[in-house]
Amino acid sequence: MDNKKILFSGVQPSGSFNIAGYIGAISQWVKMQEKYRCVFSIVDYHAITVKQDPQTLRQQIKEMVKIYLAAGIDPNKSIIFQQSSVSAHTELAWILNCCGARMADLNKMTQFKDKVGANQESASVGLFDYPVLMAADILLYSTDLVPVGEDQKQHVELARDIAKRINNQFGDLFVVPQAVIKEEGARIMSLLNPDNKMSKSDPNQNNSIALLDNIDLAKKKIMKAVTDSGTEIVYDKEEKPAIANLLTIYAQLGNREIPRLVKDYKGKGYGDFKKDLAEVVAKFLNDFQDKYNKISEKEVENVLREGARRAEKIAKSKLDEIKKAIGVK
Ligand code: ATP
Numbered sequence: 519m520d521n522k523k524i525l526f527s528g529v530q531p532s533g534s535f536n537i538a539g540y541i542g543a544i545s546q547w548v549k550m551q552e553k554y555r556c557v558f559s560i561v562d563y564h565a566i567t568v569k570q571d572p573q574t575l576r577q578q579i580k581e582m583v584k585i586y587l588a589a590g591i592d593p594n595k596s597i598i599f600q601q602s603s604v605s606a607h608t609e610l611a612w613i614l615n616c617c618g619a620r621m622a623d624l625n626k627m628t629q630f631k632d633k634v635g636a637n638q639e640s641a642s643v644g645l646f647d648y649p650v651l652m653a654a655d656i657l658l659y660s661t662d663l664v665p666v667g668e669d670q671k672q673h674v675e676l677a678r679d680i681a682k683r684i685n686n687q688f689g690d691l692f693v694v695p696q697a698v699i700k701e702e703g704a705r706i707m708s709l710l711n712p713d714n715k716m717s718k719s720d721p722n723q724n725n726s727i728a729l730l731d732n733i734d735l736a737k738k739k740i741m742k743a744v745t746d747s748g749t750e751i752v753y754d755k756e757e758k759p760a761i762a763n764l765l766t767i768y769a770q771l772g773n774r775e776i777p778r779l780v781k782d783y784k785g786k787g788y789g790d791f792k793k794d795l796a797e798v799v800a801k802f803l804n805d806f807q808d809k810y811n812k813i814s815e816k817e818v819e820n821v822l823r824e825g826a827r828r829a830e831k832i833a834k835s836k837l838d839e840i841k842k843a844i845g846v847k
């Protein structure tokens with residue numbers, strides 16, 4: 519076995535995956551495949567923490583595999599698998615629920631509070647417990663690094679806390695993982711309201727651009743994106759959050775540096791800038807969708823089958839270790 523560090527991350531197969539998740543998470547995974555041993559999951563048991571239509575969910579699981587592949591995740595280098603096909607995830611989640619996670623931890627989770635708002639009483643228990651399943655995902659693979667967007671930082675912190683508690687009580691069972699968050703692009707904001715993060719569960723689809731959006735529609739969304747007062751293209755997250763967000767999208771999808779873009783657009787207006795950004799987004803989507811459309815159903819099936827086999831082997835042996843340590847085996 520080589521001594522490469524281990525990296526784990528995942529995306530829920532819920533809603534239409536958008537450029538924010540691509541920029542914040544998947545784009546960094548692709549680059550990390552050479553350096554680390556990577557495991558990427560389609561976390562369907564996380565998706566069912568909110569209501570899903572079974573037929574649509576089935577479709578979206580396959581869609582996510584194609585998105586991973588089209589983005590450049592290579593199944594010969596990395597493990598790609600569906601979370602529910604490796605039962606060790608839910609088994610370990612239960613053990614962590616009992617032996618590591620505390621009510622006080624989960625009560626602090628901001629994503630749960632943001633998601634349920636005033637409707638806490640009707641939220642599923644799974645949605646509340648979601649971060650513990652995420653900790654199980656991470657800890658099962660002896661993960662060193664977890665590349666995610668900024669919104670997931672708190673969940674990775676929880677995985678660290680749980681790992682340390684269990685190690686203290688039962689001996690050194692878990693590697694304590696670390697989140698990897700990009701300096702730029704870790705929090706892409708909504709196109710119409712730059713105070714909110716771009717999110718695939720946002721009911722207003724004009725706030726985000728999905729990777730599979732129709733290209734003309736995507737261009738229109740950019741042209742309709744809100745801008746700040748004033749006319750100058752400058753990067754100032756506090757004073758000009760909308761333009762700062764659009765500059766980040768431009769830089770990330772167009773492979774450009776923000777200071778260079780600011781220089782190039784000196785003296786030009788928002789209209790010119792948005793027109794060019796629309797072209798950058800269109801080119802990115804075009805290239806992406808070309809690759810996506812070439813991936814067959816058969817390939818998806820093969821990737822999932824082989825991924826489940828490889829993931830299961832690692833996860834099962836870790837789970838057995840834990841079961842012995844806590845006294846159930
Ligand atoms: P939802 O808002 O419905 O919970 P989401 O849009 O956050 O979903 P996920 O599938 O939960 O999408 O996230 C996939 C990955 O993309 C995660 O690593 C997450 O941190 C990252 N991500 C999500 N939204 C953003 C964003 N606005 N900017 C940067 N990264 C993001």
Ligand code: LTN
Nearest residue numbers: 526527528529530561564652655
């Ligand atoms: N909660 C994450 C998805 C997720 C994940 C993980 C990410 C589930 N398990 C393990 C990294 C590592 C989200 O994107 N909403």
